[in-house]
Amino acid sequence: AQKITQTQPGMFVQEKEAVTLDCTYDTSDQSYGLFWYKQPSSGEMIFLIYQGSYDEQNATEGRYSLNFQKARKSANLVISASQLGDSAMYFCAMSYTGGFKTIFGAGTRLFVKA
Amino acid sequence: DADVTQTPRNRITKTGKRIMLECSQTKGHDRMYWYRQDPGLGLRLIYYSFDVKDINKGEISDGYSVSRQAQAKFSLSLESAIPNQTALYFCATSDPSGLRSSGANVLTFGAGSRLTVL
Numbered sequence: 001a002q003k004i005t006q007t008q009p010g011m012f013v014q015e016k017e018a019v020t021l022d023c024t025y026d027t028s029d030q031s032y033g034l035f036w037y038k039q040p041s042s043g044e045m046i047f048l049i050y051q052g053s054y055d056e057q058n059a060t061e062g063r064y065s066l067n068f069q070k071a072r073k074s075a076n077l078v079i080s081a082s083q084l085g086d087s088a089m090y091f092c093a094m095s096y097t098g099g100f101k102t103i104f105g106a107g108t109r110l111f112v113k114a
Numbered sequence: 115d116a117d118v119t120q121t122p123r124n125r126i127t128k129t130g131k132r133i134m135l136e137c138s139q140t141k142g143h144d145r146m147y148w149y150r151q152d153p154g155l156g157l158r159l160i161y162y163s164f165d166v167k168d169i170n171k172g173e174i175s176d177g178y179s180v181s182r183q184a185q186a187k188f189s190l191s192l193e194s195a196i197p198n199q200t201a202l203y204f205c206a207t208s209d210p211s212g213l214r215s216s217g218a219n220v221l222t223f224g225a226g227s228r229l230t231v232l
Contacts, residue, residue, distance in 0.1 A: 004156075033218045044205060045157075045223035052218065091156055095219045099206075100145060100164070102219055103171070104156035 004092050004105035008042045013082045014109045020067070021077040021108045032096050034075040036066065039089040039107070048090075050061030051075060075082045079110075117141050120224035122206050128232050133192040135227045137205030145209070146188040147170075147221070148180060151202040160203075163188055195231040203227045 003026040003092065012020035012063040045059045051059045059066040067076040075094075080084055091111050095102040127133055136219045139146065144165050149157040159172030161180040167181055177199060179191045187197055207219040 009154075035220065037221075043202065043226045043228075045206075045221070045226075047220050047222070050218050052208050075162060093157075099183075100158060100162055100219060102221060104158075106156045 002029075002094055002103050004094055004103055006092055006105035006108050007034045008108045009106075010109045010111065011077075012113060013086075014113050015084060015114055018078060018080045019082055019110065021079070021090050021092075021110065023075045023077065023105060025073050025075060025092075025093065025094050027073075029096050032094055033069065034066065035095070035102070036064070036075075037089065037091045037093060037104075040085075041088070043065060045091075049077070064107075083113045084112050086110060093094040116225065118207055118224035119207055120203075120227045122222075122227060124228045125224065126230045126232065127195055129196055130194050131231075133229065135190045135197050135203055135229070137190070137224055139186050139188075139205075139207045139222075141207050141209065141222055142185075143207035143209045143222070144185065145207060146182065146205045147208070148188070149202060149204045149206060150174065150177075150201045151226075157204065162188065178210060184193055192229075192231075195229075197231045199229065200203045200228060200231045203219075 005024045008048045032053045034051045038046045047063045051068045063080045065078045089107045091107045092105040147162045148160040163169045163182045166182045205224040
């Protein structure tokens with residue numbers, strides 16, 4: 001069965017510094033996708049970044065990058081140059097490629113300090 | 115207008131009452147979902163639908179029912195609400211053909227419906 005584990009319930013980072021949010025996953029499938037979503041205090045869920053299991057390059061989207069280590073089954077989110085607006089809950093998620101069911105981790109709450 | 119609209123945004127009700135949460139989308143996506151969020155548990159799938167004739171249970175469907183009235187509308191019902199159904203509920207849509215043609219099932223969420231059952 002698929003499972004997503006986020007071991008950091010809360011993280012603090014100084015403004016303008018980089019931060020890594022950890023995510024490990026478990027799956028027996030060979031073709032899958034990994035996602036990160038952001039949930040600000042207002043409550044909406046915002047898609048940030050996607051990594052396919054066969055993608056050779058780590059995904060990047062602006063200040064977000066996904067550090068994908070397939071052998072370790074980890075998909076950590078790296079936020080560079082943190083901003084106050086990055087304070088939010090972050091969820092790691094996974095689904096089978098072309099599949100419908102997305103499973104989520106418990107989330108990590110990030111606090112950015114001025 | 116938002117791509118995915120949920121109503122109501124907040125609702126307080128009593129045990130035993132019937133509640134309906136509604137969702138409409140302008141994305142033109144065939145796939146629609148209902149998730150519930152609880153602190154420390156992330157989001158869990160309640161029901162999903164691929165089209166108006168295809169509705170499927172997710173991992174926590176007990177106590178819930180859904181209706182896909184049209185491609186753009188997907189409603190969630192609690193026939194007899196109980197306190198442990200107090201949660202934040204999200205409707206979402208997806209189009210796997212959209213992202214780099216990779217089949218990535220990127221979800222577009224509504225703003226959420228916060229339900230409190232007393």
